[in-house]
Amino acid sequence: IMFEALFILTIIDAGTRVGRFMLQDLLGNLYRPLGRTSWMPGVIGASALVVGAWGYFLYQGVLDPLGGVNTLWPLFGIANQLLASVALCVATTILLKMYGARYAWVTALPLAWLLTVTFAAAWQKIASPLPRVGFLAQAAQLENALATGSVAANHIADTRTQIFNARVDAVLCGVLLLLVTAVLADSLHVWIGILRGTREAKVSETPFVPSQLQAGEL
Numbered sequence: 001i002m003f004e005a006l007f008i009l010t011i012i013d014a015g016t017r018v019g020r021f022m023l024q025d026l027l028g029n030l031y032r033p034l035g036r037t038s039w040m041p042g043v044i045g046a047s048a049l050v051v052g053a054w055g056y057f058l059y060q061g062v063l064d065p066l067g068g069v070n071t072l073w074p075l076f077g078i079a080n081q082l083l084a085s086v087a088l089c090v091a092t093t094i095l096l097k098m099y100g101a102r103y104a105w106v107t108a109l110p111l112a113w114l115l116t117v118t119f120a121a122a123w124q125k126i127a128s129p130l131p132r133v134g135f136l137a138q139a140a141q142l143e144n145a146l147a148t149g150s151v152a153a154n155h156i157a158d159t160r161t162q163i164f165n166a167r168v169d170a171v172l173c174g175v176l177l178l179l180v181t182a183v184l185a186d187s188l189h190v191w192i193g194i195l196r197g198t199r200e201a202k203v204s205e206t207p208f209v210p211s212q213l214q215a216g217e218l
Contacts (some may be wrong), residue, residue, distance in 0.1 A: 005192075006122070007144075012054065014169065014170060015054070016047065016051060016054070017051050017052075019041070019050040020028050020046045020047050021037065022048060023046045023050060024036075024037060024043070024046045025041055027042070027176050035207060036048070057072065060165060061167070063161055064161060064162070064165050065158035065161060065162060066162065069167065070155050071165050074169065074173075075129040075169055075172055075176075077177055078118060078121065078125065078173060078176060079124050079189050081114060081117075081118040081121075082122075082176055082177075082179075082180045083185075085111060085115050085180055085184070086117065086180060086183050088107045088108075088110055088111035088114065089111065089183055089184060089187040090105055090187075091107040092111060092187065092191070093190055093191065094203065095107060095186055096190075096191055096194045096195070096201070096215075097194060097201040097202065097203050098203055099187055099203075100194075100195075101195060104191075115180075115184070119177065122173050122176070125169075125170075125173055125179075126170050126173050126174060133171045135166045135167065135170035135173065136166070136167070136170050137164075138166045139163045139166040139167050139170075142159050142162055142163045142166070143163055145159065146159055146160070146163075165198055
């Protein structure tokens with residue numbers, strides 16, 4: 001109970017809020033009021049879409065004959081490491097803007113290792129020919145078992161659910177890789193510009209505003 005209350009629920013809450021902000025920012029390019037976080041219809045609609053997205057996977061986990069944890073666990077690990085990669089991209093950018101290349105290696109080296117290991121593992125989960133490793137290979141093996149009549153009649157529905165979920169995992173894994181690749185490509189573009197001096201190294205998005213407090217008021 002403590003684990004769910006203090007970890008899972010807080011992660012879901014924070015993830016839903018961040019997802020809603022990002023979705024509103026994206027949809028605001030199509031219809032401007034949707035980008036306003038003070039416009040209640042946009043807030044409710046975007047929140048419903050985000051909750052529906054993670055709620056779908058929760059529902060699929062309940063239906064999965066192997067259990068949702070077993071099905072989504074590989075994606076959980078990959079997503080965690082890719083999220084860490086995004087954080088290291090941001091940290092490297094900040095270090096480059098503040099100190100140039102002097103300290104950038106502190107985060108760039110772990111980033112390179114993390115990307116290499118996680119991308120290799122994610123690709124194995126998608127494309128490995130071993131059914132125990134690759135999502136698509138597992139789906140193909142189960143589909144072949146259905147086609148050859150090797151599955152008992154009372155397990156056919158469960159097998160079809162496993163096939164569908166394995167393919168969903170493969171698609172989601174590919175989407176995560178594409179998104180992190182886009183973040184990395186944009187980060188590299190910024191880093192090269194800073195190192196070449198063709199891009200201004202701003203460390204804030206708004207001008208500095210001096211405090212109106214006097215020394216004696218602190």
